[in-house]
Amino acid sequence: MKPELENIPLVKNEEKKRFEIELNSHFAFIDYKETSQQISLIHTEAEPELAGTGAAAAVVEKSLIYIEESGKKLLPFCPYVFAYIKKNPEWKRIVDQRFEGYDKL
Structure with a gap:
């Protein structure tokens, strides 16, 4: 993560069912679904104004940090999240081993 983004807080917007950060009045977010034991990340999006910022x-x-701290397991349905974990395999530790694509991470 770029150092200038480290102190931006993650908001769990339960009304919109998304994790989000705000940068210069623009949002990057991930839609999620949650059960008592798992969090599914469905779709990642950043507003066009945030292109190239690392948001x-x-x-x-x-x-991912939030999910790990919550003690829940991750289901990375979002292709961007899946690719992120492939590039950063240390995060595989929080992926539910029953996830269909687990062996491809």
């Missing part, structure tokens, strides 16, 4: 990667990393 999408930052919201992914912050969300």
